[in-house]
Amino acid sequence: MQSKAQIDQVLRQKCEAKEIPGVVAMAATGKEVIYQGAFGQRDLSKDDAMTADSVFWIASMTKAITAAAGMQLVEQGKLSLDEPIGKVLPDLAAPQVLEGFDASGEPRLRPASKPITLRHLMTHTAGFAYNMWNGDMVQYLEKTGLPPITSCQNAALKTPIMTDPGTRWEYGTNIDFVGKAVEAASGKRLDAYLRDHLFTPLGMSDTGFKIGDAQRQRLVAMHARGEDGSLAAIPFELEQEPEFHMGGGGLYGTAADYIRFTQMILNKGKGNGNQVLKPETVALMGQNHIGELSMGKMISVTPPYTNDVDLYPDMVKKWGLSFLINTAKTPEGRSPGSLAWAGLANTYYWIDPARDIAGVILMQLLPFADGKCLEAFAGFERGVYAGLDAAGQKAA
Known part of the structure; x- marks a missing residue:
């Protein structure tokens, strides 16, 4: 060359x-x-x-690999792009949207307007955020004491979403849930x-x-x-x-x-x-x-x-x-x-x-x-x- x-x-x-x-x-x-x-x-x-x-450490270059694994399971009918992902991951069955914080700094949450799907997760439109680019997420983690995603602790995934699913693109922890869905659908x-x-x-x-x-x-x-x-x-x-x-x-x-x-x-x-x-x-x-x-x-x-x-x-x-x-x-x-x-x-x-x-x-x-x-x-x-x-x- x-x-x-x-x-x-x-x-x-x-x-x-x-x-x-x-x-x-x-x-x-x-x-x-x-x-x-x-x-x-x-x-x-x-x-x-x-x-x-x-x-x-290839970090978020991991995402495409995890998505490819998810798509193998979509091909097999074990996962669906558009069914509510809560059927596979019960933790995502009733997502809560963070609307802000009240005068005492407590998070204000409301139910999401629609279910999260695998397609939302793979495209960063489910509403999940990374604290690195979202000040509300920083404040939420500080208030609740939840660990950061890089801790690889399950508690790190217990966060609300920032917007209703499908309403905006925001980079976040979405593909970690795709990994969880791969585990749930494959048993591995x-x-x-x-x-x-x-x-x-x-x-x-x-x-x-x-x-x-x-x-x-x-x-x-x-x-x-x-x-x-x-x-x-x-x-x-x-x-x-x-x-x-x-x-x-x-x-x-x-x-x-x-x-x-x-x-x-x-x-x-x-x-x-x-x-x-x-x-x-x-x-x-x-x-x-x-x-x-x-x-x-x-x-x-x-x-x-x-x-x-x-x-x-x-x-x-x-x-x-x-x-x-x-x-x-x-x-x-x-x-x-x-x-x-x-x-x-x-x-x-x-x-x-x-x-x-x-x-x-x-x-x-x-x-x-x-x-x-x-x-x-x-x-x-x-x-x-x-x-x-x-x-x-x-x-x-």
Whole structure:
């Protein structure tokens, strides 16, 4: 790929300038990996160089995998996109909407106007929020003493919704409930279900909720960016014996494993010789499922964890069954109708079926939507499309 040197230069320069600690990036067509690079360090407090097989917390890149598992069960008739999910998850049978707080700071709740469905959960329109982008949620957790979702305690799921189901897009804990629905419908814990029905068939041997001994040798440290822009390694690890496996953000994995997942989407449900989803299911997952609603700007209320998130501010953004969908061509070259999302520690992916290309770029630092990380991502993606365009001209 003739743009390989161009991508290498962008990513190496970011690491050498200590703008990012380290990075692994991979791009692939449905058939083959066309770019792979690893630069910088796994941990700025140690000497280990980043390697292509380094293990990252992929956080909300977990969501698409959990949704794919849910769609396998929809195919089998064990789950339904539009039946009330309360039939499967009794805890969601009578959702309460948080209307605000009274003069003494007590939450004011009312019953939701309609039931929550699996489709609402997969599209972030059920009403659940993350405290990182919702001040009322911060206040509710403080008032009730409920643990945060990253605790992986069941009590963390006992929150009200912020709006009636289906009325607005708001990023939140929705996909954790999809994970719970997978467990209820399959009779297996989420880790075992994903291993048996996605990871093993697709050859994703380095992905899981629990960090194995082999993975720990290659684990990338979390870093935090200080107010002066400097980076330092910080202690961070998800609970390794969780009460529930966080289907919305609990997985650790490698770029090579995640590329296999994206290739399965490009290949209409087939990967590693195994058909894990029907072609029509994959097509369905990539369509707009929120109608006239759109994804808005996510305003941070927890600056240490996330910046404001305003991707392609001038573009209408839709949502599929767990994917962000861009409705116009992006500055980097991504086709309209492509699928994408990210993880809190600055991990990103995109899948462009129109051009048969997908990319994954993994970094490990907070806060999310970090400017330097987004520059690295954009440089990588631009280089991938420049290579595709050059190859296309040569072929012509």
